[in-house]
Amino acid sequence: SQQGCDPFAQTQRSKLQHRRARINQQINKEMRMRAGAENLFRATSNHKVKETVALELSYVNSNLQLLKEELEELNSSVDVYQNDSESISVPMIPLGLKETKELDLLVPLKDLISEHYGEEGILFEKEIKEFMELRQAMRTPSRNEAGLELLMEYYNQLYFLDSRFFPPTKSLGVFFHWYDSLTGVPSHQRALAFEKGSVLFNIGALHTQIGARQDRASLPGLNQAIDAFQKAAGAFNYLKENFSNAPSLDMSAASLNMLVRLMVAQVQECVFEKMTLLRSQRDFLTQLQLAQEAARVEDVYSLVHQTMTQAHVKDYVPFSWTTMVHVKSEHFKALSHYFAAIALCDCPVTSDAELPEQEKAFIQFHVTMPEGPSLRVLLQDPEERRKLGKAHLKKAIMKHEEAMRIHGLCKILRKMDILQEVLSFAHKRSLSKYSEIDHEEDFFETGDAPDIHPKTHQKPEIKPPNFSQVKVTDLFHRLGPLSVFSAKNKWYPARRVHLMRGENGFGFTLRGDSPVLIAGVIPGGCAAEAGLKEGDYIISVNGKDCKWSKHAEVVQLLKSTGEEGVEIGVITLQGTEGPKAADKKAAAMSLGSGMLKSNKENSRKSLMNSKSASTLLVWNKKSKRSKKSTYSIPFTAVGDNEAMY
Secondary structure (H helix, E strand, C coil): CCCCCCHHHHHHHHHHHHHHHHHHHHHHHHHHHHHHHHHHHHHCCCHHHHHHHHHHHHHHHHHHHHHHHHHHHHHHCHHHHHCCHHHCCCCCCCCCCCCECCCCCHHHHHHHHHHHCCCCHHHHHHHHHHHHHHHHHHCCCCCCHHHHHHHHHHHHHHHHHHHHHCCCCCCCCCCEEEECCCCCCEEEECCHHHHHHHHHHHHHHHHHHHHHCCCCCCHHHHHHHHHHHHHHHHHHHHHHHHCCCCCCHHHCHHHHHHHHHHHHHHHHHHHHHHHHHHCCCCCHHHHHHHHHHHHHHHHHHHHHHHHHCCHHHHCCCCHHHHHHHHHHHHHHHHHHHHHHHHHHHCCCCCCCCCHHHHHHHHHCCECCCCCCCCHHHHHHCHHHHHHHHHHHHHHHHHHHHHHHHHHHCCHHHHCCHHHHHHHHHHHHHHHHHHHHHCCCCCCCCCCCCCCECCCCCCCCCCCCCCHHHCCCECCCHHHCCCCCCCCCCCECCCEEEEECCECCECCEEEECCCCEEEEEECCCCHHHHHCCCCCCEEEEECCEECCCCCHHHHHHHHHCCCCCCEEEEEECECCCCCCCHHHHHHHHHCCCHHHHHHHHHHHHCECCCHHHHHHHCCCCCCCCCCCCCHHHCCCCCCCCCCEEC
């Protein structure tokens, strides 16, 4: 006999296809509207028109966001029809990535290399293109660990770009364009901090997407979702603490605060789900714990809802988000009362042996004491337990209905079958429990059950980004050690000096590595005659580049010169000349280890452990930069022996 396929599954699948096609058409229409509105936004100088267009843009963009969310929901809900309601995961809120425009750095960087570094810009085209390719790739990261690493790599590379090409006093003249993640309103700035902040935002957003797509019906999936949302909270929190005056709303302190709280709430929800998965026993204490976990989830979602309805955030957050958060706070409140009722009505009456432990747990269970007999009596009297259980169920049912009412107010959420199913399943479950324990002869008025005291066994952590996990190499390494060859240092054009060895050597002392420093010049010696000065750096010996050379290598090159003498290339940093150099050197030596560390980092040319990485990644506007002029960093190798050559 031939087997047919399930016609029901067939129709569900074709329904999905139709809905997908419809959403894609709507997305295309909104994209056309967005393009038109953006052109107007740029073209008009009329403030009123600009405001109206910005409002329209934000409307179009929140529509786009929701259509994309709906599409994502559809794409992830194919198997929902094979699921039984118990194991359906409630949808989480993921964030869209900020989009950015292409950036052409070829000309500005080549110009800066020839102007500032005195090198041929054209010789660095390969490095500049490599950087631009990295930026291009990070615009569309994959939704997994590799995508996160790509964003981290680019973020760490920006540290080097900043040190090499962004002088404190002058702008590079390029604009970084980024779109708001929620509204799509374009912003641009010359500050590299805006680029860094936007990449950091996308690291957080990518974590939210990874968290939202985990299968939370299994323990590994739940643990991965918890990890992802904690890291998302950490990225948004790091951004909030280290970045101010962002030009776009999604990176304002109020929005970031809201996003951190939203992520923490999503973690707390996963913790509750984990508990329901792990604690399958139906004993009294477990049910109390579940009720308190649910109350804790309700608590954090109420806080998110308050944050989303504040003045600076209210008009900006998609209505579907605010509604979903509100729905969840009501839903989890209902669940907390439901589990309280299960503890009282489905678990055996407390025995004398269990009484001390159960009484202790129950004393801390309600926010206020329930009316009626003492807890001891209540726990051992089935009728009293049923009465209080019934009061809890009454409250649960009211809250389920409230959750469903709010859910119905939002058109986007009404289309989310999954959420709808979860809410109505929970509602029916409470109703059937109520009718099961309700007796016809109940003449007592069901009292008002007190709320449940929120408590969790796993507090969400806010995990800051660990930048050191992705090692990067300075692409512009060939320009020389950052301790000297950076955007903030200035030096005179390189000089070439010819030296002959006298009977007392060349007449100078050297110190340090990469680059080697002329620490002292003997009056009347060959070096002094040739015009070398204390504080000069040796950048070449007989045409061989020595910017990165170690002390011993330079000494070796000098020693191997014969009768014909040696040609040394040197540079002098501006601001280090003159008789005060010795005092400055002393000051430099006492500068402390913070400076030394960053110098060692630079010469090692990669970000190693996170402690120094964090001191290196200070890009924010909030940081108080030390006013000390940085020419002094190179004098770090205090321990190196000075020797006469």
